Amino acid sequence: MYQCNCGNDIHPARFKAGYHTCLQCGEKAARKEKLRKARSVTLAYNKGPYMYITPGTDTSSLGKKSGGGNGER
Numbered sequence: 092m093y094q095c096n097c098g099n100d101i102h103p104a105r106f107k108a109g110y111h112t113c114l115q116c117g118e119k120a121a122r123k124e125k126l127r128k129a130r131s132v133t134l135a136y137n138k139g140p141y142m143y144i145t146p147g148t149d150t151s152s153l154g155k156k157s158g159g160g161n162g163e164r
C-alpha cells in the first residue's frame with residue numbers, strides 16, 4: 092500500500108503515474124505551483140519589458156539603449 096506523507100493512501104495507479112502524494116496533497120501542491128508561477132510571471136513583468144528574450148530578439152539593440160530612463164537609480 093502506498094501512503095502519502097500526510098497519512099492518506101495513494102492510489103497505486105496514481106503512484107505509478109509519478110505522483111508520490113495523495114490526491115489532496117497533489118492538488119494542494121499543484122495550486123501552490125500555479126500560484127508560484129503566476130507570481131514569478133507578474134514579478135518579471137514588473138521588472139521590465141525585456142524579461143523574455145528569444146533567439147530572434149536583437150539583443151545588440153537592447154544594449155545600445157544608453158540614454159537612461161530604465162527606472163534605475
Ligand SMILES: [Zn+2]
Nearest residue numbers: 095097113116
Ligand atoms: Zn497527502
